[in-house]
Amino acid sequence: MRTLYVLALAAAASFATFSTAAAQAPDAAGPAGTTIQVTGVPMARYRLDTEGFNYYKGTYELSNGKYMRVSNRGKRFFAEIDGERRAELIPVGRNVFIAPGADMIMLFDEVYNGRMNDVVIRPRRQVG
Template identity: 30%
Template sequence: MKPLRLILACSALSLMPLTSLAQTASNVAPDVNTVTVSGIGVPRHPYPMGPDEFYKFKGSYDLANGQTLSLFNRGRVMFAKIGGQARHSIVAASPDTFVAKDHMMKIRFDPAHEDGDRTGELFLVAER
């Protein structure tokens, strides 16, 4: 699987508990940061990503917290899912960034490495 660095974003506007991702300062991995944001916005005019362009992002990614992020599509609808949690319908905000329509997730990819691996950041809205 492809590695993807996890960043957990906490929001006062959160609606969905993600307690399985909660970590204390003593057990946070060195490459995992916790930040506070006001929320994740969905673009008014999403980037028009076609199936051929989305294909290079499809697949499973190992997160720094041990979970797996999966990106897939059903027809022309794109989805992101973490482990056994519910899937989130996503839209492209730019050629390398996706946001969940439910405002709960944002995924940003760095350019692909020469070996094909990808790194990036995953922002999740978590219950405070």
């Protein structure tokens, strides 16, 4: 069993679904209703096969005393925290997964506050 010390952000890093983001207020410097679009380069889908996912599989002890189980079913990957619903994990980069249904991101083998963590879980909108 891999032990992890997770930075508990956003209500102890639970998979509780966050409410949709509130609409942004218009910029004080610009007229109301002004929309600015920023065009980006389309992101290539990150591929991770079942064998590569074996590195992440296992049970992690969270800093709030709960346990998170990371598993796969075929080519789909999942995380489940004690007492909460299972969330599908989508690989988006090396050691980075998002849980779209829970609006969470998991960063495996992440250095945070000068300390190596097995995984850091936080809301997607706080990543930047």
